[in-house]
Amino acid sequence: MQPADKAKTGGPQLILRSVGKVFGNDVVALRDVDMTINQGDFLSLLGPSGCGKSTALRLIAGLSSPTSGILDWRGPVMGKADIGFVFQEPTLMPWASVFDNVWLPLRLQGVSRADAKPQVEEVLSQVNLTGFENAVPRELSGGMxxxxxxxxxxxxxxxxxxxxxxxxxxxxxTRFQLNSDLLTLWERERFTVIFVTHSVFESVFLSNRIVVMAAHPGRVFGEMDVDAPYPRDETFRTSEDYAHLTRKASSLLRSAMGIEGEGGDDHVLH
Amino acid sequence: MSSTEMQGHEAVMIDAEEMRRARQRKMEKTGKWLLPILIMCVAIFMWDRICVWNEIPRYILPRPGEVLATLIEDRGLLFSSLVNTLKITFLSLALAVAGGVGLSVLFTQSKWVEMSFFPFAVVLQVTPIVAIFPLINIYVDNQTTKLLLCAWIVAFFPILSNTTLGLNSVDRNLLDLFKLNGASRWQTLWHLRLPASMPYFLGGLKIAGGLALIGAVVAEFVAGASGLSSGLASRIIEAGYRLNAPRLFAALILISFTGILIFLVLSFISNRILRRWHESALTQER
Structure with a gap:
């Protein structure tokens, strides 16, 4: 394996140490989750519904606090501007323009419209939405x-x-297009991404590491590196590598769900 | 109909079903205006004929022409009364908006406040205003204040309950996003809860507009106001005592038209505010 093939990630940025979450109705959402997220990782949390992957994300975001265990942030102290969150639904304010929706996080920090303008326009051009500043959400397609x-x-x-x-x-x-665009952005900016998904294909295409989770109770089942070079474009989707990696991720997911499958020998069990 | 659709009509053959549908739409569109006007005209004509055929005396049921004549003849008196009624209506509506929105904001700031005080609002709402008025009459001296208070009690509840519902009907994820970005309570209220509650508030406002007018008229009725500074309800009572049926009808018509106008104006305002984003104000796309 040449070093160039690997995604260039830094040291640990966040370490979850036996993190557990029990809800008020005695449902164990997460049990003893250990996970290390490195600086610059594109980490996918892959698992069936009910495996607590969304709960894990909410804990990391600080929207909810763990019942047990700790979240050990490394490096500079994380401020509220240091975490971005993208929900399953676009979750936009329907009354506000595209500009105002994107401006919101800065606005809440007291940045005026004029001061936020360069930043908002830059990020809008990064997601190919220049020229749509004044549109309201209902005028846009789902992908937009x-x-x-x-x-x-x-x-x-x-x-x-x-x-x-x-x-x-x-x-x-639309999903394929957004996958590619997100990867381009990530390769350029190298922020850390933690990506919750239930799609094996999506997780293999996007990430450099996949953490597979199992349900009842939610826990980490296994982990695999996606040893494929970036940049990845549409040709990657049809490559041998991709087929091999999806098979591997698939079988790991199947074992996590308690289904016996082929090729279950080449994953790292926790 | 847009111009592209028009071009479509010329360029593409339309089957019989679509043609029938288009014709139906066109007829419905004109019918929506034409039919009520037509029926109204027929009703007025029948009213006139019944008066003539049965030789009903004018102090029992005046002919429509007579009512119209009275409306024009007594316009000075009637319109100055209307202005008085409108003053009470709009002032009480403004107070209802302030009170309703203010209270609902207070309610959403704390579940405890809502739990404690919402029942009182309900009690105030369900008790008939005519039953409360004698009490108001004892405690309040000023005539205008009496009427205002009365109309306010009637009008404020729909605004309170609708706005409270709206302020609480906020996308949970958006609330999380605000929390994530460290938004203060005030920021969440101003940038999220208030705009999100707008459609609900405006729905409440439409109801409250009509109720404020009803409240103002009913209040005046039970107050038994008289004199020059009084409103349309007093004109009706007066006309009733004097068997002046034409004026009674004229005042009544004036009140209904005012109610319709208030409703139309508030609907228009609501549509203007919501038309860019809310489902209720969007034009139907098939």
Missing amino acids: KMRVSIARGLVTRPRVLLMDEPFAALDEI
């Missing part, structure tokens, strides 16, 4: 709404971008 949502997540130049199944509701053509 999601682009606005991503732009809003990135406008504060966060060090970590959390994405909760952001493309699950989109059609395949």
Whole structure:
């Protein structure tokens, strides 16, 4: 393996140490989750519904606090502008223009419209939405709404971008396009991405590491590196490598779900 | 109909079904205006004929022409009364907006406040205003204040309950996003809850507009106001005592038209505010 093939990631940025979450109704959402997220990782949390991957993301975002265990952030102290969050739905304010929606995180920090303008315009051009500043969400397609949502997540130049199944509701053509655009952005900016998905294909295409989770109770089942070079374009989707890696991820996911499958020998069990 | 659609009509053959549908739409569009006007005209004509055929005396049921004549003849008196009624209506509506929105904002700031005070608002709403008025009459001296208070009690509840519902009907994810960005309570209210509650508030406002007018008229009725500074309700009572049926009808018509006008104006305002983003104000696309 040549070093150039690997994604260039830094040291640990966040370490989860036996993190658990129990909800008020005694549902164990997460049990003893250990996970290391490196600086610049594109890490996918892959698992069936009910495996607590969204809960894990909310814990990392600080939207909820763990019942047990700790989240050990390394490096500079994380401020509220250092985490971007993209939801499954675009979650835009329907009354506000595209510009105002993207401006929101800065606005909440007291940045005026004029001061925010260069940043908002730059991030909008990064998601290919230049010229749509004054449109309101209902005038946009589903894919464009999601682009606005991503732009809003990135406008504060966060060090970590959390994405909760952001493309699950989109059609395949749009999803592929957004996958590629997101990768381009990530390769250029190298923020850390934690990406929740239930799609094996999506996780292999995007990430350099996949953490597979199992349900009842939610826990980390296994982990695999996606040893394929970046940049990855559409030709990667049809390559041998891709086929091999998806097979590997698939079988890992199947074992996590308790289904016996082929090729279950080459994954790292925790 | 847009111009592209028009071009489409010329360029593409349309099957019989679509043609029938287009014709239907066109007829419905004109019918929406034409039919009520037509029926109204027929009703007025029948009213006139019934008066003539049965030789009903004018102090029982005046002919429509007579009512119209009275409306023009007594316009000075009637319109100055209308202005008085309108003053009470709009002032009480403004107070209802301030009170309703203010209280609902207070309610959303704390579940405890809502739990404690919402029942009182309901009690105020469900008790008939005519039953409360004698009390108001005892405690309040000023005539205008009495009427205002009365109309306010009637009008404020729809605004309160609708706005409270709206302020609480906020996308949970957006609330999370605000939390994530460290938004203050005030910022969440101003940038998220208030705009999100706009459609609900405007719905409440439309109801409250009509209720404020009803409140103002009813208040005046039970107050038994008289004199020059009084409103349309007093004109009706007066006309009733004097068996002046034409004036009674004229005042009544003036009140209904005012109610319709208030509704139309508020609908228009609501449409203007919501037309870019809310489903209720969008033009139907098939």
